[in-house]
Amino acid sequence: MHEYSVVSSLIDLCEEHAGKNNATRIEKVIVGIGERSGMDKSLFISAFETFREESPVCKNAILDIIEEKIELKCKDCNYTFMPENMDYGICPKCQGKNLEIIKGREMHLLSLEMMGE
Numbered sequence: 553m554h555e556y557s558v559v560s561s562l563i564d565l566c567e568e569h570a571g572k573n574n575a576t577r578i579e580k581v582i583v584g585i586g587e588r589s590g591m592d593k594s595l596f597i598s599a600f601e602t603f604r605e606e607s608p609v610c611k612n613a614i615l616d617i618i619e620e621k622i623e624l625k626c627k628d629c630n631y632t633f634m635p636e637n638m639d640y641g642i643c644p645k646c647q648g649k650n651l652e653i654i655k656g657r658e659m660h661l662l663s664l665e666m667m668g669e
C-alpha cells in the first residue's frame with residue numbers, strides 16, 4: 553500500500569530530525585497532504601499508528617494532518633493560482649491550457665515538536 557511506504561519514510565525522516573536536534577522524543581508530527589496526492593487520510597493515520605510503535609522516538613507522537621489545496625501554474629504566463637473547483641483546465645489570466653500542478657500532489661513534513669532529555 554502506498555500509504556505504508558510513505559509513512560515508513562516519514563518515520564525515518566522524523567528520526568533523522570530528532571537525531572540532528574538531540575531530541576529523544578517527538579511529541580507531534582505535522583504533515584501536509586495534498587488533495588491530489590491520492591493519499592487516503594484514514595489509511596495514513598492507521599499506518600502512522602502502526603509504524604510509530606517500532607520507533608522509540610516517535611512512539612508517543614501525535615499526528616496532525618493539514619490538507620493542502622492544489623495549486624497550479626500556467627506555463628505560458630507563469631501565473632500561479634488555486635483553482636476554485638475541480639475543473640482546472642484553463643489559466644484564468646491568459647486562458648492558456650498549458651498548466652502544471654505545482655502543489656497538492658504530495659505529502660510533506662511541515663513541522664515537528666521535539667523533546668530533549
Ligand SMILES: [Zn+2]
Pocket residue numbers: 626627628629630631643644645646647648
Ligand atoms: Zn496563463
